[in-house]
Amino acid sequence: QVQLVQSGAEVKKPGASVTVSCKASGFSFNIYGLSWVRQAPGQGLEWLGWISAFKATTYYTQNFQGRVAMTTDTSTSTAYLELRGLRSDDTAMYFCARTQFSSTLPFYLDYWGQGTLVTVSS
């Protein structure tokens, strides 16, 4: 079955960087996209961007451009999210999600990881 298993919780200081991993299994990693979505405590869902595993092309929302990097390792079917220059308002649960897409546009997210809590605190 399709599974996305994320790395464990992180606690970081302001200004630091964090990398979250997302290991996929149960499907052909190369032919799907992978999105990252975050959810601050008690808040809604915010999409950060996505990466096409096949072409390794990325798209980041304007809010995160310059601070985020999404990569994949197709040899291990693992995706990575790096977020730099952490601030207290980056404290959130970060989810990876398999992304259905058409051409260069992401569509919907049909399977999700369990989430990784990133806490930014001095």
Add this chain to the structure above:
Amino acid sequence: EPVLTQSPGTLSLSPGERATLSCRASQSVSSSYLAWYQQKPGQAPRLLIYGASSRATGIPDRFTGSVSGTDFTLTISRLEPEDFGLYYCQQYGWSSLIFGGGTKVEI
């Protein structure tokens, strides 16, 4: 960038009742480019509906998605105890994915 407005913010219902959740798009690439997700406390979201009206794998037929213009609706015909939680709509067809603010369905 398009905005998705979900209403009501909270829906208080009893098991067995019908739930009607609304999601209005400020603009839309296509009337079928919308998904619905369910999220329970402490869990990741789960895809319910894509293409405005197609049920995702394993989703029971009490969940129905429909659209009229830029107004999208998720209907749960008869609420089961496990249906209570948060529901989000999400629009696609743009470079970015856009989520609505969510509707809480509570007992």
